[in-house]
Amino acid sequence: DAGITQSPRHKVTETGTPVTLRCHQTENHRYMYWYRQDPGHGLRLIHYSYGVKDTDKGEVSDGYSVSRSKTEDFLLTLESATSSQTSVYFCAISDYDEQYFGPGTRLTVT
């Protein structure tokens, strides 16, 4: 998985609780991304980062925030989880052209 790890790999949480997902890379790539994957929708971009402390919104950013204080780490936070945020979350990294994906985090909000 191109030196990308995601934690946790699985999580079950209750509606209204905060959740933070972590993406860690060992490739020293500049760009990092968070996507969610849902049946019938495919992969959709939530947020991305083009450098330390530089982030921007994607297609489905409402309800999510991100932070990147180090090149290797990109955090995705659900401030108050809702059932509609039940999904599989993928982190991706890129330097120039191709994007490489991590193994994913399966999040269930009950």
Added chain:
Amino acid sequence: QKEVEQDPGPLSVPEGAIVSLNCTYSNSAFQYFMWYRQYSRKGPELLMYTYSSGNKEDGRFTAQVDKSSKYISLFIRDSQPSDSATYLCAGSNFGNEKLTFGTGTRLTIIP
């Protein structure tokens, strides 16, 4: 209308057949096109990456892009059971920026 449309399948073909997977897109600014393969409960794996129009071949895989018709294709020759997976197409304005994905086509190769 979604920016990238892809028939979700499922598609089943016998081992050894040629597989054709297709996507259409609507964003004329797309310059970069990718095909990813995703096995069940795994992350997407980059298969093919092309810039602008034309063909690109890598082993049994050939990617085609026709920007005039906004049509992208992936051909798999001599298909194997190990090719059974979901195939995702994607486009972007710049290769390292936001990718827009199709919903994926589930492919099964029957031994």
